[in-house]
Amino acid sequence: MNAHAAASQDLDLLLGQVATEFFERLSRGETPQVDEYVQRHPEIAEMIRHALPALQMVSDSIADASSSAPSLGEKHEKRLGDFHILYELGRGGMGIVYEAEQISMGGRKVA
Amino acid sequence: MPIVNDSSHTQDLLNRIGRDDGSALRQLLEYQRNYLRRLVDLRMQDDLRGRVDPSDVVQETLLVVSKKVDDFLERRPTSFHLWIRRKALERLVEMSRKHHAGKRSVRREVTLSNASSMAVARHFLGTSPSHALQQQDMANCARQAIQTLSEIDREVLLLRHVEELTNMEVAELLEISPDTASRRYGRAIRHLSEKLIELGT
Numbered sequence: 001m002n003a004h005a006a007a008s009q010d011l012d013l014l015l016g017q018v019a020t021e022f023f024e025r026l027s028r029g030e031t032p033q034v035d036e037y038v039q040r041h042p043e044i045a046e047m048i049r050h051a052l053p054a055l056q057m058v059s060d061s062i063a064d065a066s067s068s069a070p071s072l073g074e075k076h077e078k079r080l081g082d083f084h085i086l087y088e089l090g091r092g093g094m095g096i097v098y099e100a101e102q103i104s105m106g107g108r109k110v111a
Numbered sequence: 112m113p114i115v116n117d118s119s120h121t122q123d124l125l126n127r128i129g130r131d132d133g134s135a136l137r138q139l140l141e142y143q144r145n146y147l148r149r150l151v152d153l154r155m156q157d158d159l160r161g162r163v164d165p166s167d168v169v170q171e172t173l174l175v176v177s178k179k180v181d182d183f184l185e186r187r188p189t190s191f192h193l194w195i196r197r198k199a200l201e202r203l204v205e206m207s208r209k210h211h212a213g214k215r216s217v218r219r220e221v222t223l224s225n226a227s228s229m230a231v232a233r234h235f236l237g238t239s240p241s242h243a244l245q246q247q248d249m250a251n252c253a254r255q256a257i258q259t260l261s262e263i264d265r266e267v268l269l270l271r272h273v274e275e276l277t278n279m280e281v282a283e284l285l286e287i288s289p290d291t292a293s294r295r296y297g298r299a300i301r302h303l304s305e306k307l308i309e310l311g312t
Contacts, residue, residue, distance in 0.1 A: 001182070003148055009294060011297070011301070012293075012295075012297035012298040013290060013293050013297055014297065015296075015297035015298075015301060016278070016292075016293035016295070016296040016297030016298075016300070017293050017297070019296065019300055020278050020293065020296070023271075023272075046304060046308070047300060047301050047304040048304075049304075050303075050304035050308055051300045051301075051303045051304040051307065052300075052305045053249070054249065054252075054253035054256070054303065054307060055253075055268070055272055055300070055303075057246070057249065057250050057253055058253070058268075058272045058273065059272055059275075061150065061250075062272075062273060062275075066179075083118045089199060102249050110235045
């Protein structure tokens with residue numbers, strides 16, 4: 001590998017690590033600034049400036065999609081009389097076994 | 112909230128399941144439901160789309176996970192995140208096999224590339240109303256740029272940003288060192304920035 005290729009591999013590693021740190025901070029609820037990273041790493045400033053906001057849009061749109069989706073799946077949010085069905089535990093010759101909560105018993109678990 | 116892989120929350124729930132805390136399993140499955148839904152949407156083979164309800168796949172995966180979680184806790188073969196990912200993908204393969212059984216179809220296996228670039232496109236097109244027009248332009252550019260990346264670049268961005276795997280998890284999945292995984296991620300970002308510059312953002 002020539003010196004040029006080695007140097008560009010080092011920059012790729014740095015860029016990968018910087019982006020990892022940036023998005024880890026975001027996921028912890030912090031508000032890292034792209035400019036802060038642009039100034040700290042002049043050798044990869046252009047890449048940070050262009051790519052990080054674009055990738056942040058991917059993460060944002062996913063977070064939006066997750067929070068707007070019903071947090072409880074449609075399928076298992078079912079009631080059967082006094083029972084709130086949680087999960088299908090299995091299927092057998094006699095029918096389907098669900099895990100459910102008995103509402104009148106304050107959520108007692110039944111199958 | 113983005114899913115943090117085997118976050119302290121997941122760890123805590125896994126430990127409680129280990130101590131036979133019945134409600135912990137339910138909480139854990141609920142916590143992973145959004146991730147599984149996104150994964151199934153992303154990775155479902157084209158031949159299953161429109162024929163299989165993704166939420167059924169999610170539900171069946173959760174059922175398998177709830178049955179096998181004790182075994183997972185005993186062996187801890189990988190992170191919980193990667194483990195349930197594998198369980199969901201196994202379900203999809205099984206369903207696809209069932210779908211093709213009894214058919215003389217000689218359709219080529221649908222490559223991941225189609226599914227993944229489409230999925231990325233879908234995620235980008237689904238901009239939230241909170242995004243201003245200017246940001247929507249940017250989202251369009253980003254989508255175009257990502258679609259023109261090589262498969263290997265696009266896949267690593269997908270794993271990190273749509274599936275939200277950590278660098279360590281990508282390294283394990285692709286059987287490469289963490290530094291190599293970082294470098295591959297960095298290279299994909301470099302190529303993305305070059306495409307974005309070309310597109311004039």
